[in-house]
Amino acid sequence: MIKMNLRSQSTILMFLLLFTSIAHATPVVPFTKMADGIIIYPAQQYPGSAHAVRLQVINNSIIRVTASPAKEMPQVQSLVTIYPTTQTSGFTITNTANEVRLATPFITAVASLQTGAVAFFDKAGKQIIAERAAAKQLLPVTFEGQRSYNIIQTFETKPGDAIYGLGQHQDDVYNYMGQQVTMFQNNTEVAIPFLVSPNNYGILWDNYSITKAGDVREYLPLSSLQLFAKTGEEGWLTASYANDKTKSDDVVLTRAETTIDMEFVNDSKLKLPAEFKTENGSVTWQGSIASSFSGNHKMRFTYGGYLKVWLNNKLVLDRWRRAWNPAPALLDVAMQKGQKQSIKIEWIPEGSESYISLKWQEPVPTADANTFSFSSEAGKHMDYYFVYGKNIDEVISGYRTLTGKAPIVPKWAMGFWQSRERYKTQEELLNVVAEFRKRKIPLDNIVLDWFYWKENDWGSQEFDAARFPSPDSMIKVLHNQYNTKLMISVWPKFYEGIPAYNDFNKRGWLYKRNIADRQKDWVGPGYTSTFYDAFNPEARKAFWNLIHSKIYTKGIDAWWMDASEPDLLSNVSPQRRKEQMTPVSAGLVAEYVNAYPLQNAKGIYEGQRSVDNNKRVFLLTRSGFAGSQRYAAAIWSGDIGARWHDMKAQIAAGVNFSMSGLPYWTMDIGGFVVENRYERPTATDTEEWRELNTRWFQFGAFTPLFRVHGQYPFREVFNIAPEDHPAYKSMVYYNRLRYRLLPYIYSLAGASYHNNYTMMRGLVMDFAADKKVHSIGDQYMFGPSLLINPVYEYKERRKQLYLPAGSGWYDLYSGKYFAGGQSINVDAPYETMPVFVKEGSIIPFGPELQYTSEKRADTITLFVYTGRDASFNLYEDEDVNYNYEKGQYSNISFTYNEKTKQLTIGERKGSFNGMLTNRTFRVIWVNKNAAKPLDFEQAAATTVRYNGSAVKVTQSNR
Incomplete structure (x- = not known):
């Protein structure tokens, strides 16, 4: 026991009274309320901890979390988010001595007043995910002589959770739980820092620096x-x-x-x-x-x-x-x-x-088995959005609430595109289109790849007159004679010394390290080049003005924005990429490096709409970022290889990209780079090449954009195989089937804008309750009805696949019924890929077409797959302009009631110029006990003459 005399006790008492007086005089404020949320000042501090954590209510389903290394929040304008910052109401704030709760009608965020760690709960009080305590790190670093921060956040989730999205990657991984995803823009790799979970949440990580997600431990x-x-x-x-x-x-x-x-x-x-x-x-x-x-x-x-x-x-x-x-x-x-x-x-x-x-x-430590993290190289503060919904569609809708809607692509873009590297002359390009029309193979778009300019003139945007003597006339022939659109390749690249380079250079709009390094490219003897600074708004305008005056005025229909990572030099390290881009006008290149493709697309989208607001902008770009969809940007998977494994890897790549919130994705059908054995093939190699292209073509017909491209051998159907070969027959069949499906596909495009829908869907989006589908990444849904099962093994003639539980399934071609919740082994002959239709589906098929604008979809054949209630919404507008933004479009609802056996064709809602006021619907019933093949010539059970008023049709045969 310690004994104290009276004097000692009195001294201690006076000290305590003084301390209490000071404490009452300067109280510690653990948090402050704001109009849209709260700011917390965590009591516990450690190296790299946040000094302030802000929670903001964006809407009832979205909460933003920002964390600052100082008491004040940095004022940083996001390039990604564009939601209105209106005052929010309808949430409550309560607190105890240890935590503060921010609650909307749908979600609650609970933050520790000690650590600032945040946990998210649903309206029933069940935890969804939580920041790991003391795992928030903002570690000071220096770039370009300025302060920035490494930013790391770890989340804990439920056992069995899964992670999808995060852009497009080539690891052939579907569920990223326990995996590492590096977000660094590169040829074939697209960084989108948004993920979704089958537990119906998403996280948008608002940071443009080089970032790792998932298991972020170093390799x-x-x-x-x-x-x-x-x-x-x-x-x-x-x-x-x-x-x-x-x-x-x-x-x-x-x-x-x-x-x-x-x-x-x-x-x-x-x-x-x-x-x-x-x-x-x-x-x-x-x-x-x-x-x-x-x-x-x-x-x-x-x-x-x-x-x-x-x-x-x-x-x-x-x-x-x-x-x-x-x-x-x-x-x-x-x-x-x-x-x-x-x-x-x-x-x-x-x-x-x-x-x-x-x-x-190393193996994942047991303690980290149910965690995932984000780790970003640079940023002024931590910034992310927690998004919740009833399903993944609602979560993706939340992402687009934050980052912008996806404009509807022109209808022609949903038809077939022919491309190769490359059409070297005007005559060659026109001859290919003429051959398509001669053979009656549907086609909507021909693509002119790089190098239509003179060899030493990259960036001039001038056609080489020796090879393209009259590009204006060429485009008119394509439009007027062949009803074909032209997409052209545009790079953000300039050769040193050409007039456009000199103009941009004198204004300080170019990255100059490549010039200083005397880095030459691969063309001819090699030429020194660089890229423009797309972060500079004046440079973006100037780049648009250049391609507008040189190209757009000739009648070009769409832009192919290649090398938009930016790929100043291929296969460089992240450090060298940053050096090549320094300085960047927006700030520290380390903080902005991944956002280049977003800004590059912004310039062209805004530029075209400023001069021609009646023609839909359409961009195909090799890279993108969160928010790219609002600039009409579709992404393709880059210069992939032409091997069977590469084809398989595109399934997970495309599905995860689509689940990242961007609806329009495509790939080089057939693969881009080709083994030497296919360039100088034996008879055996030729047959494998034909089968590879056939299987890839079958898969590609059921992706958002249907596009063939690659190096030699030439990729036109008639250059792959002769007319009597099964490869030729199969590719033409699926091409024509794609055009028959246009009423279905274009309706999905309409839903992607109006309802924030996703066309290419991981099975988990529609069958989350079936745990088996959480790791199935080689099958997917194309829209609400079609289960796509690509064949990606050479000489595979039987396909093992899984039919998700919760629905029955019909074979698309035969109409045969299968129960769901089972694995089956089905025929996969050379000519066909297994496709199944979900029980309770209505699919509208249109007429046979040679190009999308050949005629309006009259007559439409409705295949009604019974067994469950079904619905579908037929969306139509003017196909090529922006009048849909003004409300000029129509919807016709189809609903089937299994109990009454009745199909209702609803009253038409809305109108637009050129709309069919009267049309014909042919109804074909497909039943468990009455299979009907996919035959468009078969007699309809009922033919309906429709004038816009509701019509009911009762199934007469079972």
Whole structure:
């Protein structure tokens, strides 16, 4: 026991009274109320913690969370969000000594007054997700001599949760829970920092810097594993270099290596031995690996050329990618602590610039199994939006509330596009279109790829008169004679010294590092070039004025905005990309690097609408960002490879991209870069090439935009196979079926604008209650009715697929009925891809067309797939202008009541110029016990003459 005398007690008492007096005089305020929410000042502080956390109510389903490294919130204007900042009401604020609750009628955010950590609850009081306590980090860093912050936030979620969206990536991963997604704009990689969950929430992370999402732990170099040489020595793998790839045992050099790290441009030139000849050589790494951890180890390869990997003498990876365009590959490796696994890695590069790297990641710690994080390199503050809904559609609708609606694409864009790299002359392009019309293969758009200018004139936007002597006349012929649109490639790139370069340069609108580096491109002898600064509003206007005066006035219909990452130099490291873009007019390049494609699209969208507001803008761009959809930007998946695996990877890539909130996505059907064996094929190679293109074409017919493109061999149907070949027949069949489906597809486009709908849908969007679909990424819904099952294995003639529970299913072609909730093995003959129709569907099929504007959809055949109540809304407008924004459109509702067996064709709502006031609907019933094939010539059960008034039709046969 400690004894104190009276004097000591009196001193302590006086101190306590003084402290209490001071505390009452200057009270600590834990939070303050605002018109739209609260600001919290966390009591606990640690290095990198937030000094202020703000919660704002955007609407009843969206709460914004920002965190600042200071007491004040930085005033930063978002490039992503455009929602009106009106005063919000209808929420309540309550607090205890430890927390404050911000509640709307649908969601509640609870923030700790000690740490500032926020948790989100539904209206029943169940936790949805929560920030991990003390996991909010704003760590000071310096870029360009200025203060910025590394920003990290970890969330805890429920066991079994899943994560989708986050843009478009080539890892062939559907559910990103437990995975790492790097958001850095690159050819084939598109960064969209928005995710959704089957638990009906989404997070929009408003940051444009290089960001990791999911499992953000660093990938480690190969040397971090325990390595053993081919001969058993510990500490390295045995690397063998052969200069003849056909004789891997003809080794010119063997050496010990602990890393495989040639991921970026010029790495291989610096790190490969001088004795090795990449043009015809091969490298093999052999030995064993071991780990002190048990569990799943993720290996991530980046490769150009041929890559094969064996584990324990079993081939587990076999990939190829053209060397200039490297690709990623993920490999899950189950390892037991201390147990060796033999490994063999064989790499055959192509050319002097080649890529190969291997990194790995430790097993996920048990404590982190149900977490995901965002980690951004730079920002002034943390800023994200929590979005909640009854389903994923409502969550995506919330994303578009924040970032803008997706304008309806012109109807012709939903038809078939023909493209190749590239049509070299005006005559060549017109001859291809003429051949389509001669063969009666439907076509709406022909694409003119890069290099229509003179060799040394990139960025001039001038046609080379020797090859395109009369572009104005060419476009008129396309429009007037062939009823075909022309899309043209426009790069944000300028060759040094041309007039446009000089004009932009004197105004300070160009990135100059590439010029200082004397970096040459790949054209002819190579030319020094750079890109314009799309963050500068005056530069954006000038770029639009350039392409307007040189190209748009000739009658161009749409823009292909290539290399919009910006790809000043391909395959550079993130650090070099930032150096190439420094300085950027918006601020620190580290803070803005990923937003370039958003601003580039903004300039052209706003520019065209300023001069021609009666013609829909349509942009196809190789990269995008959150908000790109409001600028009429569709995204394609870049210069992908032409292998079966590459085709499969596009399914998850396209579905996740669509679930990122941007509805219009496409890909190079057939793949862009092609193995040499297809350029100089044997008979066997030719047949595989034809089958690959056929299967890819079948898949592509059921994506938002239907587009063929690639390097040689030429991609026109008639150049792939002769008329009597099943490849030709199948591709023409699916092309024509696409045009028959236009009333259905265009209605989905209308719903994407008016109702924030998503056309290409992960199964989890419509069948979230069926846990099996949470990890099925090689099937998807196209609209509400069609289950698409691409065939992506060579010579596969039977397809194993899953029919989601909660509905029955009809085979599209035969009308045969199948129960849901089961895996089935179905026929997949060369000519057809399995497609199923959800029980309780109404699908409108239009007439056969050669191009979308050939005639209005009269007559429409309604296939009614009975067994459950069904509905569909037929949307129509003027197809090419913006009058729909003014309310000039129509809707005709179709509803089927299973109990009464009655179809109601509802009263037409709305009108527009050129609308069909009278039309014909043919009704064909498809029943469980009365299958009907997809035959448009078959007799209808009922034919309805419709004048806009409601009509009821009763099913007469069962």
